[in-house]
Amino acid sequence: MNKLSRRQFLGKSALGIGSVFMVxxxxxxLNAGAVPEPVKMPLGFQVWTVKDQLVKDFPGTLKMVAQxxxxxxxxxxxxxxxxxxxxxxxxxxxxxxxxxINDAGLILTSCHYGMDELRKHLxxxxxxxxxxxxxxxxxxxxxxxxxxxxxxxLKAADELNAFGLKTKVSxxxxxxxxxxxxxxxxxxxxxxxxxxxKELDPSYVKMQFQVAVITDGYKASTYFTKYPGRxxxxxxxxxxxDKKEVPIGKGIVNWKEFFETLKKGGVQNIFVEMGQxxxxxxxxxxxxxx
Numbered sequence: 001m002n003k004l005s006r007r008q009f010l011g012k013s014a015l016g017i018g019s020v021f022m023v024x025x026x027x028x029x030l031n032a033g034a035v036p037e038p039v040k041m042p043l044g045f046q047v048w049t050v051k052d053q054l055v056k057d058f059p060g061t062l063k064m065v066a067q068x069x070x071x072x073x074x075x076x077x078x079x080x081x082x083x084x085x086x087x088x089x090x091x092x093x094x095x096x097x098x099x100x101i102n103d104a105g106l107i108l109t110s111c112h113y114g115m116d117e118l119r120k121h122l123x124x125x126x127x128x129x130x131x132x133x134x135x136x137x138x139x140x141x142x143x144x145x146x147x148x149x150x151x152x153x154l155k156a157a158d159e160l161n162a163f164g165l166k167t168k169v170s171x172x173x174x175x176x177x178x179x180x181x182x183x184x185x186x187x188x189x190x191x192x193x194x195x196x197x198k199e200l201d202p203s204y205v206k207m208q209f210q211v212a213v214i215t216d217g218y219k220a221s222t223y224f225t226k227y228p229g230r231x232x233x234x235x236x237x238x239x240x241x242d243k244k245e246v247p248i249g250k251g252i253v254n255w256k257e258f259f260e261t262l263k264k265g266g267v268q269n270i271f272v273e274m275g276q277x278x279x280x281x282x283x284x285x286x287x288x289x290x
Contacts, residue, residue, distance in 0.1 A: 042107060043286055044072035046235060046273040051076070055088040062104035069283045072107045074271045077125065080114035094131030109269055110136040110233060112177065115143045115156070118163050126170050136232055136269070137167055138175040138208050150187035150195065157199040164204025175232045176200060177208040183216045197227060206232035206266065214253050215243045221257045224265025233269040247278040249285035259289065
């Protein structure tokens with residue numbers, strides 16, 4: 001998850017719920033007679049940005065965001081994120097969580113998990129995910145220290161491949177979520193992200209791309225094109241050239257290029273993860289691309 005997106009957001013939007021986000025995968029050239037091929041997926045959000053409200057009023061917070069025009073939600077595993085404030089949600093059973101989310105007009109397809117809980121409680125988490133209706137389990141981080149070696153990352157990647165094999169047998173796709181650090185660290189003159197793309201088995205582990213790495217000069221569209229079919233979802237945010245978060249459509253991300261390459265990358269879900277002052281406008285901009 002984007003570590004900068006930790007603020008709450010408030011507000012309402014005139015946008016309705018229930019519509020499916022669609023955008024042309026290829027540019028429309030009326031003179032050439034081209035017909036755009038639509039990409040269909042729900043507009044989602046990651047709960048990290050509303051975690052303080054969420055633990056106080058789970059159904060109310062979900063309904064508030066749904067009223068802004070969001071249709072899906074990506075959760076954080078309450079047990080795995082207990083120390084980050086999600087502890088109060090640990091009493092929710094999987095079916096209860098699913099029902100509350102559905103009652104708010106949302107669907108639950110994905111959830112973030114920590115490496116330690118997958119190591120210790122993988123089977124339990126798989127059962128929870130299936131009962132909650134999730135078809136994607138995303139590892140948020142290997143949790144390795146800053147001084148971790150290439151060997152440490154290779155070992156962690158092997159572990160995740162093994163986890164992914166087990167989730168696949170259960171009908172759930174395992175994913176890996178990057179942070180900026182994968183694009184800021186190199187081993188043997190090779191970006192850590194490129195190393196992980198080589199080591200993670202695409203049969204068992206897909207990638208969740210964090211668009212925020214645009215602040216280090218890396219574009220999601222570049223990787224969707226370079227590694228077709230390797231991605232399952234993406235976290236959306238926008239930034240200025242001097243690394244300040246702004247509403248989607250107001251920053252340096254080329255969103256037309258981003259959406260045109262989604263299908264090639266294999267992306268099935270998009271989740272906005274922004275600060276409260278950008279969330280409403282970001283949803284409006286994405287819907288305006290219809």
